[in-house]
Amino acid sequence: xxxxxxxxxxxxxxxxxxxxxxxxxxxxxxxxxxxxxxxxxxxxxxxxxxxxxxxxxxxxxxxxxxxxxxxxxxxxxxxxxxxxxxxxxxxxxxxxxxxxxxxxxxxxxxxxxxxxxxxxxxxxxxxxxxxxxxxxxxxxxxxxxxxxxxxxxxxxxxxxxxxxxxxxxxxxxxxxxxxxxxxxxxxxxxxxxxxxxxxxxxxxxxxxxxxxxxxxxxxxxxxxxxxxxxxxxxxxxxxxxxxxxxxxxxxxxxxxxxxxxxxxxxx
Amino acid sequence: xxxxxxxxxxxxxxxxxxxxxxxxxxxxxxxxxxxxxxxxxxxxxxxxxxxxxxxxxxxxxxxxxxxxxxxxxxxxxxxxxxxxxxxxxxxxxxxxxxxxxxxxxxxxxxxxxxxxxxxxxxxxxxxxxxxxxxxxxxxxxxxxxxxxxxxxxxxxxxxxxxxxxxxxxxxxxxxxxxxxxxxxxxxxxxxxxxxxxxxxxxxxxxxxxxxxxxxxxxxxxxxxxxxx
Numbered sequence: 001x002x003x004x005x006x007x008x009x010x011x012x013x014x015x016x017x018x019x020x021x022x023x024x025x026x027x028x029x030x031x032x033x034x035x036x037x038x039x040x041x042x043x044x045x046x047x048x049x050x051x052x053x054x055x056x057x058x059x060x061x062x063x064x065x066x067x068x069x070x071x072x073x074x075x076x077x078x079x080x081x082x083x084x085x086x087x088x089x090x091x092x093x094x095x096x097x098x099x100x101x102x103x104x105x106x107x108x109x110x111x112x113x114x115x116x117x118x119x120x121x122x123x124x125x126x127x128x129x130x131x132x133x134x135x136x137x138x139x140x141x142x143x144x145x146x147x148x149x150x151x152x153x154x155x156x157x158x159x160x161x162x163x164x165x166x167x168x169x170x171x172x173x174x175x176x177x178x179x180x181x182x183x184x185x186x187x188x189x190x191x192x193x194x195x196x197x198x199x200x201x202x203x204x205x206x207x208x209x210x211x212x213x214x215x216x217x218x219x220x221x222x223x224x225x226x227x228x229x230x231x232x233x234x235x236x237x238x239x240x241x242x243x244x245x246x247x248x249x250x251x252x253x254x255x256x257x258x259x260x261x262x263x264x265x266x267x
Numbered sequence: 268x269x270x271x272x273x274x275x276x277x278x279x280x281x282x283x284x285x286x287x288x289x290x291x292x293x294x295x296x297x298x299x300x301x302x303x304x305x306x307x308x309x310x311x312x313x314x315x316x317x318x319x320x321x322x323x324x325x326x327x328x329x330x331x332x333x334x335x336x337x338x339x340x341x342x343x344x345x346x347x348x349x350x351x352x353x354x355x356x357x358x359x360x361x362x363x364x365x366x367x368x369x370x371x372x373x374x375x376x377x378x379x380x381x382x383x384x385x386x387x388x389x390x391x392x393x394x395x396x397x398x399x400x401x402x403x404x405x406x407x408x409x410x411x412x413x414x415x416x417x418x419x420x421x422x423x424x425x426x427x428x429x430x431x432x433x434x435x436x437x438x439x440x441x442x443x444x445x446x447x448x449x450x451x452x453x454x455x456x457x458x459x460x461x462x463x464x465x466x467x468x469x470x471x472x473x474x475x476x477x478x479x480x481x482x483x484x485x486x487x488x489x490x491x492x493x494x495x
Binding site: 003005006007009010013014017018080081082083084085086087088089090091262264265266267 | 321322325328329330331332346347348349351353355356357358359361362363364368369371372373374375419423429431
């Protein structure tokens with residue numbers, strides 16, 4: 001147990017003093033500040049668009065940090081000259097090592113999300129001429145889902161990183177998330193008035209394939225809907241989003257553990 | 268009846284590429300029908316580059332799985348969890364973490380226990396890393412890393428040690444110190460399995476057995492069977 005808490009502390013220390021976190025944080029601050037400056041000189045509807053962009057920035061930064069961290073986790077830890085060479089013969093199990101590292105990274109992502117959202121909602125309004133009162137429920141939901149999205153990306157990238165090189169794991173995870181966005185675009189296209197006017201109908205086979213494709217969307221749709229419509233989501237949709245994320249995280253980590261238990265740490 | 272330290276039967280390792288897009292053919296590194304360690308003392312593992320010495324050590328330690336065969340440590344366990352001090356060939360230590368902190372994490376000890384362990388190591392083996400405790404682990408030199416790894420290996424009071432190329436990259440003074448430490452461990456009835464191309468002369472006189480990997484086989488010789 002003491003060893004596990006030691007791994008946890010070391011992972012936190014490694015990350016909090018690491019370049020990826022600081023680069024992401026500073027980039028986030030700069031971009032959010034830029035958005036806030038633009039927002040000050042914008043008309044009401046433009047200001048809303050800029051606000052949506054600033055959410056998008058925080059969201060995507062967490063996603064990228066999750067992907068980059070997860071993709072290289074197995075290749076650095078479970079390889080020759082990695083830390084597993086020290087921990088495994090000392091009696092730490094492979095899944096214990098992997099899970100502890102992932103939990104520590106999850107906390108690092110949470111910390112980054114807190115910093116970005118606090119900066120956006122406490123520091124930036126002080127600099128604005130005409131600060132707008134934020135809708136607390138919407139903002140908290142955005143914060144929660146940005147973090148969950150980062151965590152989902154971390155888990156998927158960890159899984160892909162356990163079977164492929166980090167670069168392929170990054171590309172694979174990015175593809176999965178981009179593809180997920182396409183499925184939601186497809187959804188809105190089908191629901192558009194022009195499609196309905198043309199009485200467009202999807203065949204049974206296409207509908208089946210489409211339902212299969214939708215399952216592979218790791219994006220949390222509730223975030224997309226908040227970004228697009230700017231409405232506070234219902235408790236139901238929040239719950240569905242959380243369960244969706246939990247499903248992706250548990251499935252990815254379960255498979256990653258199964259894979260890591262079979263990895264040969266070659267010389 | 269004495270407990271057997273290591274028993275391995277019908278070991279075979281067939282090297283295959285990890286790259287699913289590569290069509291590189293597989294090849295057998297070694298086949299070992301029977302392998303045992305029953306007693307303390309120094310065993311030297313030698314062989315030409317690429318014959319699979321490190322692979323054999325990793326299979327014995329559970330870091331890799333042999334293609335076939337059974338391995339048992341102390342008559343029961345497949346991996347020697349915590350009972351063996353392992354010194355890998357210079358792992359990359361975590362960046363920006365101090366040596367003391369890394370030791371605490373790896374050993375699951377608090378700062379006070381680390382100091383006590385340091386004192387015991389110094390008394391028993393003349394090994395001290397007290398001057399390194401506040402340095403970042405990844406900035407240690409090869410010799411310092413070797414001392415850190417030895418401290419780590421000694422800390423759990425293991426029954427024996429597995430060392431992969433421990434003399435590689437060490438200066439002559441560090442080589443002599445390390446050889447003396449290994450000899451003193453062997454004299455304390457510990458077993459040491461050492462893979463090395465360049466064991467110092469003073470260590471060679473204390474080698475109980477030499478395991479030579481060649482032509483996919485493991486041949487066991489009494490004493491040191493290294494060419495001069």
